[in-house]
Amino acid sequence: MPNTDINNKSLAYQKPRLIEIPGQSNSSGSVHFWENASLFPQGIQRCFWITGVKEGESRGNHAHWQESQVLIAVAGELDVNVWGKDGQTLSFHLTQSGIGLYVPPLNWLEIYFSGDAVLLGLGDLPYSEEDFIRDKKYFGSAL
Secondary structure: OOOOOOOOOOOOOOOOEEEEOOEEEEOOEEEEOOOOOOOOOOOOOEEEEEOOOOOOOEEEEEEEOOOOEEEEEEEOOEEEEEEEOOOOEEEEEEOOOOEEEEEOOOEEEEEEEOOOOEEEEEEOOOOOHHHEEOOHHHHHHOO
């Protein structure tokens, strides 16, 4: 069961940040791979992808209590708006499969898709509905 107290001091808050995903590119294409044991010490516990979102539509619209994620635009473009526990709002524009957005817990996400976008998500915890914060007003008021 996740700790559901946003103001709990034991929940060390981190801001989202862009990370490089190692890989190689040449005339025959590109390959990227995940070998980041420092960011996800227990490895990837969950992998998901989102396709077919109409241009300008948003997905995400939630935060996590404990799960950290890396979001990657493997095709198209993603505009990611993040509201943090620290009250700051950050925006990221993802367009390259070799750059990911690391999103630690307690960051509210809204993700906007180009018409051809494919989002790949990697998580450090298995899926748990209890880990989701789905009410933005609650998230905002609890900051």
